[in-house]
Amino acid sequence: MDLISDARALDAADALAERRARYLIPGGVIYLDGNSLGPASHAALAALDVAAREEWAEGLIRSWNAAGWFEMPMALGDRIGRLIGARAGSVACCDTISVNLYKVLHACLTLRPDRRVILAEATSFPTDLYIAEGVCAAAGARLVLAEGPVEAALSGEVAAMLVNQVDYRTGAVRDMSALSVLAQEAGALAVWDLSHSAGALEVALDRDGADFAVGCTYKYLNGGPGAPGFVYAAERHHGQIRQPVSGWWGHARPFAFDPGYAAAEGVKAFLAGTQPVLSMRTLSGALDDWDGVDMAGVRAKSRAMTDAFVRWVEALCPGLELGSPREAEARGSQVSFRHPNGYEIIQALIARGVIGDFRAPDVLRFGFAPLYLSFEEVARAVLALRDVLESGEWREPRFAERGAVT
Numbered sequence: 391m392d393l394i395s396d397a398r399a400l401d402a403a404d405a406l407a408e409r410r411a412r413y414l415i416p417g418g419v420i421y422l423d424g425n426s427l428g429p430a431s432h433a434a435l436a437a438l439d440v441a442a443r444e445e446w447a448e449g450l451i452r453s454w455n456a457a458g459w460f461e462m463p464m465a466l467g468d469r470i471g472r473l474i475g476a477r478a479g480s481v482a483c484c485d486t487i488s489v490n491l492y493k494v495l496h497a498c499l500t501l502r503p504d505r506r507v508i509l510a511e512a513t514s515f516p517t518d519l520y521i522a523e524g525v526c527a528a529a530g531a532r533l534v535l536a537e538g539p540v541e542a543a544l545s546g547e548v549a550a551m552l553v554n555q556v557d558y559r560t561g562a563v564r565d566m567s568a569l570s571v572l573a574q575e576a577g578a579l580a581v582w583d584l585s586h587s588a589g590a591l592e593v594a595l596d597r598d599g600a601d602f603a604v605g606c607t608y609k610y611l612n613g614g615p616g617a618p619g620f621v622y623a624a625e626r627h628h629g630q631i632r633q634p635v636s637g638w639w640g641h642a643r644p645f646a647f648d649p650g651y652a653a654a655e656g657v658k659a660f661l662a663g664t665q666p667v668l669s670m671r672t673l674s675g676a677l678d679d680w681d682g683v684d685m686a687g688v689r690a691k692s693r694a695m696t697d698a699f700v701r702w703v704e705a706l707c708p709g710l711e712l713g714s715p716r717e718a719e720a721r722g723s724q725v726s727f728r729h730p731n732g733y734e735i736i737q738a739l740i741a742r743g744v745i746g747d748f749r750a751p752d753v754l755r756f757g758f759a760p761l762y763l764s765f766e767e768v769a770r771a772v773l774a775l776r777d778v779l780e781s782g783e784w785r786e787p788r789f790a791e792r793g794a795v796t
């Protein structure tokens with residue numbers, strides 16, 4: 391099997407290949423971790439530079455109006471909305487997933503005052519569960535964790551069903567349309583976490599009937615470390631959103647300085663306080679790179695990349711067990727393999743410039759971001775993985791040392 395020539399043939403037919411020049415990927419690095427932190431782009435860095443040197447240093451406070459800082463949460467929300475199938479005015483860019491989820495779950499309990507259960511998947515990303523726990527403690531509700539299919543645990547007590555559209559560990563994709571309908575038939579609200587789907591899948595929030603959604607912009611959307619998240623509310627809920635972090639940015643008239651709170655109309659009610667302007671402007675540059683990008687093309691390349699990766703790893707690395715769905719349609723833009731020494735193997739790969747990540751207890755996770763990865767890089771990553779396993783170099787003690795962030 392000649393991986394490299396197979397990969398080059400795939401690259402030659404890749405309509406997205408030219409986009410790579412927009413991104414700064416260090417020499418010698420094959421980056422398979424864009425699902426955790428996307429790379430910098432020239433447009434993102436240029437926007438950050440303008441925001442810092444011109445808008446802040448020169449414009450000072452005038453830039454809130456003159457540079458459009460004030461409107462950014464909704465303006466960026468609309469640009470993100472295009473990528474996730476949400477109509478204009480239904481997405482706000484603000485805060486983090488953790489904070490937005492807190493606000494959304496609280497709003498759900500208020501919309502369903504006779505129901506006191508938040509239902510989530512036991513395998514959910516931990517912060518989602520920690521936040522749900524915190525909301526339940528504050529609002530006198532109960533968190534139910536589904537061990538099996540989340541929809542099987544729906545009941546007349548459930549106010550909100552929280553689902554990760556793509557499972558962070560396995561990459562399994564959940565059916566947004568089918569699960570939203572099931573939640574709503576049971577009288578609950580369907581809340582979606584798009585962490586691993588925004589910028590990777592053809593997300594269609596409006597069409598698929600989601601009630602609320604949260605997501606981040608520093609993964610596949612490449613907004614930069616700590617870039618602000620976003621929150622979606624279906625139009626049918628606009629005007630009814632009540633959330634506990636009732637700050638002035640979500641007030642109907644923030645600069646009237648009224649002593650009492652009055653929620654803004656629409657998704658704007660989820661805003662709380664002043665946005666991180668430099669981060670948001672960096673994100674606005676990063677979103678320029680998505681202008682004109684068709685999500686169907688992104689998804690098609692993502693499926694082809696994950697397919698090739700699975701095929702090549704299974705042929706060359708017999709010690710690894712596939713931890714993701716085998717069917718490309720059923721997985722997001724990541725592939726997980728399992729091995730008891732996954733941590734050490736990932737560290738050894740990183741030392742060779744192939745950056746993936748490890749998720750406890752035994753998951754080697756590789757993300758495939760179609761805007762800047764080539765098939766040849768995917769093939770070279772597989773060859774490196776094979777070498778790490780065959781040589782046993784991952785057994786070196788230095789690869790067992792653990793940093794604070796994995």
Ligand SMILES: *Cc1c(COP(=O)(O)O)cnc(C)c1O
Pocket residue numbers: 486487488489515517518554558583585586606619
């Ligand atoms: C990355 C990720 C988060 C991160 O939450 P923050 O509040 O942005 O730190 C939350 N949930 C899921 C499913 C994630 O993958």
